[in-house]
Amino acid sequence: MTYRFLPHTADIRVAIEAPGFEQLLAEATVVVRGLLAGTGRVEEREERRLTVRGADPTEVFLRYLQELLYLFETEGFLPATVDTDRFAGTEAVIRVSGEVSDPARHEHQPEVKAVTRHGLTVVRGDVGWRAEVVFDV
Amino acid sequence: MVTAQIAVERIDAYRWRVKRGGGMRTEGLIFADTELMHDLEGDQCVQQVVNVAHLPGIVGPSIAMPDIHWGYGFPIGGVAAFDEKEGVISPGGVGYDINCGVRLLRSPLTVDEVRPHLARLMDALYHSIPSGVGSSRSDVKLSPRELDRVLERGARWTVEHGYGHERDLECIEANGSLPGEPDVVSARAKKRGATQLGTVGSGNHFVEVGYVAELYDEEVANRLGLRAGGVTFFIHSGSRGLGYQVCDDYLDLMVEAARKYGIDLPDKQLCCAPLTSPEAARYLGAMNAAANYAFANRQLMAHYVRKALAKIFGDDVAQQADLVYDVAHNIAKFETHEVAGRKRRVCVHRKGATRAFPPGHPELADRFSDIGQPVLIPGDMGRYSFVLVGTPGAFSETFGSTCHGAGRRMSRHQAKKVARPRNVPRELEERGILIRAASRRTVDEEIPEAYKDVQQVVDVVHGAGIGRKVAKLVPIGVVKG
Numbered sequence: 001m002t003y004r005f006l007p008h009t010a011d012i013r014v015a016i017e018a019p020g021f022e023q024l025l026a027e028a029t030v031v032v033r034g035l036l037a038g039t040g041r042v043e044e045r046e047e048r049r050l051t052v053r054g055a056d057p058t059e060v061f062l063r064y065l066q067e068l069l070y071l072f073e074t075e076g077f078l079p080a081t082v083d084t085d086r087f088a089g090t091e092a093v094i095r096v097s098g099e100v101s102d103p104a105r106h107e108h109q110p111e112v113k114a115v116t117r118h119g120l121t122v123v124r125g126d127v128g129w130r131a132e133v134v135f136d137v
Numbered sequence: 138m139v140t141a142q143i144a145v146e147r148i149d150a151y152r153w154r155v156k157r158g159g160g161m162r163t164e165g166l167i168f169a170d171t172e173l174m175h176d177l178e179g180d181q182c183v184q185q186v187v188n189v190a191h192l193p194g195i196v197g198p199s200i201a202m203p204d205i206h207w208g209y210g211f212p213i214g215g216v217a218a219f220d221e222k223e224g225v226i227s228p229g230g231v232g233y234d235i236n237c238g239v240r241l242l243r244s245p246l247t248v249d250e251v252r253p254h255l256a257r258l259m260d261a262l263y264h265s266i267p268s269g270v271g272s273s274r275s276d277v278k279l280s281p282r283e284l285d286r287v288l289e290r291g292a293r294w295t296v297e298h299g300y301g302h303e304r305d306l307e308c309i310e311a312n313g314s315l316p317g318e319p320d321v322v323s324a325r326a327k328k329r330g331a332t333q334l335g336t337v338g339s340g341n342h343f344v345e346v347g348y349v350a351e352l353y354d355e356e357v358a359n360r361l362g363l364r365a366g367g368v369t370f371f372i373h374s375g376s377r378g379l380g381y382q383v384c385d386d387y388l389d390l391m392v393e394a395a396r397k398y399g400i401d402l403p404d405k406q407l408c409c410a411p412l413t414s415p416e417a418a419r420y421l422g423a424m425n426a427a428a429n430y431a432f433a434n435r436q437l438m439a440h441y442v443r444k445a446l447a448k449i450f451g452d453d454v455a456q457q458a459d460l461v462y463d464v465a466h467n468i469a470k471f472e473t474h475e476v477a478g479r480k481r482r483v484c485v486h487r488k489g490a491t492r493a494f495p496p497g498h499p500e501l502a503d504r505f506s507d508i509g510q511p512v513l514i515p516g517d518m519g520r521y522s523f524v525l526v527g528t529p530g531a532f533s534e535t536f537g538s539t540c541h542g543a544g545r546r547m548s549r550h551q552a553k554k555v556a557r558p559r560n561v562p563r564e565l566e567e568r569g570i571l572i573r574a575a576s577r578r579t580v581d582e583e584i585p586e587a588y589k590d591v592q593q594v595v596d597v598v599h600g601a602g603i604g605r606k607v608a609k610l611v612p613i614g615v616v617k618g
Contacts, residue, residue: 009180009207010545036270038578066385073271073378074328108576110549111270111339111618113381114233117388118209118406134209136233136381137340137549 003031012112012135013119019128021057022084025064025094028131029082032068032112033098035135040106042080044097053091058122060092061131065115068096076101112137143183145174151601155183155199160401161190166198168540168601173203173593176546185212188403192217194224194412196476196483200535202490203597204544204589208232210406213489216538219412221471221482225400226417227409228391228424230486232467233384235424236431237342237375239513240309240463241524242439243361244446245454246368248348248613254449255346259571259614261445262344266438268618269575270339271378273332277437284327285319287334291429292436292463300440301460307502309463310492310510311470313432318422322379323386326423330379330430335437337374339579339618341542344438345371345515346614347522353606357508357526361461363608370442370458371522371610373515375467376431383427387420412484421469428468435463461524462511466491466541474536485536493527493539493604512604514595516543518572518615519565519585523595523606530602539604540595543588556581565615574617583617 003016014031018024033042050067054060071077080098087093113136122131144156145167153174155165165186167174177183182205189211190199196218205214210229219225251258267274279287287294292313295301306312319327337344349367352358363369376383394410394417395402402408410416439460447455469486476483494501494510501510509526516522531539547555561580562572574580598604 005550007179007548009182009548010213011207011209012549070325070329070382076271107578108269108339110576110579110582113340114385116209116233116406117392117408118229118404120405136209 003027012137016131021087021129024129026082029079033079035112036072037078037106038109042078043099044080045099048096050094061122110137151597155186163190163195164198167201169203170597180207182207182212189217191403192225194220196220202540203594204540204542206544211488215488216490218483218485218536221412224412225409226412227407228384228387229406230488231469232488233381234375235380236428236465237467238465239373240435241461241513242370242458243461244368245457247366251368258449259573261448263573263616265441265445267336272336274335277335287433288317288319288426288429291432295433295436300437305460308460310465315425315428317426317429319426321419321422322426326379326382329382333377334434342374342618344616345612347610347612349608350611351609358608360508369610372435372438376427379430380427383423390416464491487538489541490538491541493531494537495527495529495532516591517585517588522610524608525604525606528605535603539598543591546589547587549582552584552587553581556584570612571614579617
């Protein structure tokens with residue numbers, strides 16, 4: 001599993017690779033956690049259960065990331081780890097473990113407004129999955 | 138010159154044409170000087186100008202302002218007008234931060250009077266206007282019914298509740314109120330917006346104390362209450378989480394709509410619906426509601442600027458802190474423009490662009506009818522900002538639009554790398570600019586050199602006749618998210 005930041009003038013553009021879709025979500029969670037909490041450690045203290053649906057894996061991926069931003073903005077919830085209980089192409093049932101942001105341990109980061117569809121790709125290749133996504137900041 | 142395999146030819150000192158090709162329905166028109174144009178190499182924003190030119194019903198060129206940079210869907214700094222019957226509306230042409238915009242207040246104080254009290258003033262501003270990611274207010278709690286009223290009435294709701302004066306409304310684009318429809322705003326969006334009214338947010342948003350450093354048109358400046366050395370307050374913010382969620386919700390709808398109406402998209406973020414469709418009507422109602430939230434948000438922050446002034450300098454000073462103007466720079470609006478000799482009603486998308494109506498436009502309040510609409514162009518936190526007025530040139534060439542700011546030239550990653558070994562707040566303090574920030578990361582990402590020189594941007598729009606310089610403002614204190 002790996003991710004790297006790609007050039008973008010104003011926003012955050014990331015490429016993520018993983019052997020399976022479930023791992024792709026896990027790696028994307030690491031990216032989002034960094035954008036929301038920086039390098040501060042996030043403990044697995046609470047769990048949120050999510051069911052995300054979309055027309056295809058790209059939309060499922062997008063909606064999962066949107067849910068993470070929504071949980072952070074409305075509850076201050078930071079993701080630590082993720083387990084995908086079920087993924088069936090157009091639906092994923094996911095458990096996200098994490099904790100509510102603690103200003104003493106989690107440095108304020110610039111706001112991530114949204115996950116965009118600009119250049120959004122989620123593709124399955126010979127050796128696994130690859131996603132590219134731009135976050136509006 | 139060729140930018141990312143796109144043929145761009147120079148028209149004159151300030152204009153470049155992107156030739157029509159492929160599926161483009163019109164050509165592109167970029168306002169820039171040679172140096173700004175070179176800055177765009179390696180950036181995908183020119184491709185985004187091309188992409189916008191593919192959309193159905195586009196009227197006139199796909200336009201880019203000199204502060205153009207790579208966005209999502211539309212470029213930041215993009216303007217496009219669409220025919221009311223043949224055209225489309227695209228949430229990607231407005232952006233997530235619906236009615237992100239700026240407002241400027243002037244005070245009766247001079248910079249010399251404020252300097253000795255600046256640290257206290259900055260502390261008062263920092264503590265009375267919450268900033269940073271997810272910032273919220275505990276003193277302005279909106280019931281679901283009150284939030285709906287904000288979404289319907291915008292800045293008028295704020296004034297009706299004692300946060301400002303009736304006069305303020307005359308000095309806001311659209312009088313601070315658009316026909317918003319709370320019923321088409323989702324519960325998720327309302328949840329995100331419930332506690333954020335009166336907060337500045339993060340990223341490039343700010344509250345800035347500055348002073349008038351230079352006058353280019355003293356007569357117009359005086360009409361706006363701007364005098365050399367006079368202290369001003371810039372507020373840059375938008376519709377916060379509520380607007381982001383409205384955009385997200387309607388992008389979902391527009392992806393389906395584009396498929397339903399058979400619209401080919403060069404970028405999915407440009408998903409859209411015909412302006413005559415029910416999907417467009419719903420988005421317009423929700424977008425206007427979010428725009429109203431943003432108008433109310435900036436109005437409420439202006440109230441707290443006045444409270445901070447009252448705390449440090451007394452009630453008399455606060456009561457004389459008048460609004461110069463408030464403009465949106467992420468919005469889509471129906472307007473009437475003359476195109477090829479005939480008047481047409483079009484939906485003008487401005488994404489990172491400012492309305493710049495000329496003298497005599499019927500939408501302007503009487504106080505601006507002979508000078509044109511004030512246009513507020515913030516720069517970076519270390520240099521300067523500008524006040525302009527709208528011109529007939531903007532009305533005839535750019536659907537009454539001009540630039541909106543400096544525009545980024547450095548990625549956030551690059552900016553952090555440059556700033557990491559430095560202490561940027563201290564550097565700025567040594568130059569007489571006090572910073573109060575919720576996050577050092579934001580300050581690092583927003584270092585002055587991460588932006589184009591806004592003077593250069595403004596000189597292009599002034600030279601091209603799509604805006605006219607009135608005054609230059611220099612910062613002395615900035616609250617960042």
